[in-house]
Amino acid sequence: MRRPAPVQLPRGRPRSFDTEAAVERAMNVFWSRGYHATALPDLLRATKLSRGSLYAAFGDKHSLFLRALDRYIAIALTRMDTELDHRSEPVDGLRAYLAGYVERNSGANGRRGCLLVATAMELAGRDVEVDRRIGNFFKAMEARVAEAFSRAKAAGQLADGVEPSSAARILVCFVEGLRVVGKTAPTRIISQATVDALLDRFIR
Amino acid sequence: MRRPAPVQLPRGRPRSFDTEAAVERAMNVFWSRGYHATALPDLLRATKLSRGSLYAAFGDKHSLFLRALDRYIAIALTRMDTELDHRSEPVDGLRAYLAGYVERNSGANGRRGCLLVATAMELAGRDVEVDRRIGNFFKAMEARVAEAFSRAKAAGQLADGVEPSSAARILVCFVEGLRVVGKTAPTRIISQATVDALLDRFIR
DNA sequence: CTATTTCAAGATCGATCGGTCCATATATTT
């Protein structure tokens, strides 16, 4: 039997800010400006922390960035899991998934871009921690889309000759490319039509 | 009748370096490192110019970057024009075009990424000169691909229901997305198979 | 020759970078 650990309360003044909220605010700054173009004062302003508090809580700019990136990835994967929920129709899930990209790619959202894509282009190949995260994310995303295509195929909803895993790779590349092109041409109607045209090539 | 202009030779020591070669060397640095992460010493080392010469010739870092970006764009469009040459079969052209992306997306080439995509993500929305160039490039690229699809359709080589202009938009997004995913997973065989699978959905 | 221009090399500039440190106030424990 394990004796319940004596809950030793810490002595001093407790932390008075929400760490996760600070990470989220920092995430938004990195998202809008990119890693190199984000300066410490930007982060201090966004998190409303003093230099001392920020460094005590997160170590340094790079560590805070990784925390922000992890949060961004977690949000994206969670969203995908609801969009591609296995309890609903796989084709509906794929449509919802693509509709989400159209939405995030329109107007100001589109011009803001995608933290993952921006990070991949800015830091991948020069930062092993970033490499791992980006690579794993794309793999996870591809796996989820492939699973949806796989269920669609089992339900006889795919066009002849469509292979779920390669269709998933196509879709992943396509949506990431949407994010790139959307930086300068974030027109919702065209994005939606393009998405529909692509899905039409796969769906029976 | 116009009298031939008296060719007044300049007095001093003539320029002893090739401006365009310097732009190309600078382009390679921006390409490998990105705009913000490229420091003046990087450019001086690559161009083998002194600070004074570089500033006299190009004005400042930003202007030199635009020159480099223009060169990158010119190279890309010229290459497309030969790949999609209207004198050869449009489907062959599209295959050549995609094969080029597979090549540039493999191994070290892939890890280096694409200056246009990186610039779009890093600077678009915060630099009007960059915005214009990126937007025009994507438009020009899409137009060329659409023209190839259009010729393929006229030759009866497209699958039923494929519309050239939306197929072109799909392809452009796809190849730019390839560049993103290729930053961490530049595997030639998978890229080639994915490209083939996509084209199969369009070609009869 | 002199005048002119460009070259490389580097000193120098103010601004800003990421990061550390300190003084002081505050909030919580024992």
Next chain:
DNA sequence: AAATATATGGACCGATCGATCTTGAAATAG
């Protein structure tokens, strides 16, 4: 009350940023 821990705000650090300027040699013209 005493001890402990965290908060803020700002001073401060060395390094580096992009950019300017100086110096003296080299290459061309008249």
